[in-house]
Amino acid sequence: EERFGMPRHKSALLVVGSVALLSVISLLSYNAIGELRMGGRNFNDIMDYFSNQILLPVGGLLIAVFVGWAVDKSDSRDELASLNTAGYAIWHFLIRFVVPPALAVIFVMGVMA
Incomplete structure (x- = not known):
């Protein structure tokens, strides 16, 4: 709770959740959302x-x-x-x-x- 007033367990969960979300999006860019492109690039390319x-x-x-x-x-x-x-x-x-x-x-x- 030092700088942002958030307990460590909540901030750790926030970081883990963010990494997990980005990982799932990265994984899905090979399959389910592989055709979704922004500027001609998929998520992994970006x-x-x-x-x-x-x-x-x-x-x-x-x-x-x-x-x-x-x-x-x-x-x-x-x-x-x-x-x-x-x-x-x-x-x-x-x-x-x-x-x-x-x-x-x-x-x-x-x-x-």
Whole structure:
């Protein structure tokens, strides 16, 4: 009941019910509702597109921006202690300046496809 004022057992049932509902819809998209299409895609195609073309690149972009710009440099250096100084400098440059634009391009190309 911490954040949303809902007991744990009710929130757990809500999550399990949501996952079960999505699973049943996914299963039925192979049979009973296989002909039901939105934008030329069935439910599984839509979920695949959403997860692979939207969630993965956006999640990676947010992680890269957070780690590159918000996390203290000493903290990331401690976590990457196995890298030598030059390796860490290269990683830090890449995570700040190369990875976010690359992921943005991947996101745009995926959405446009």
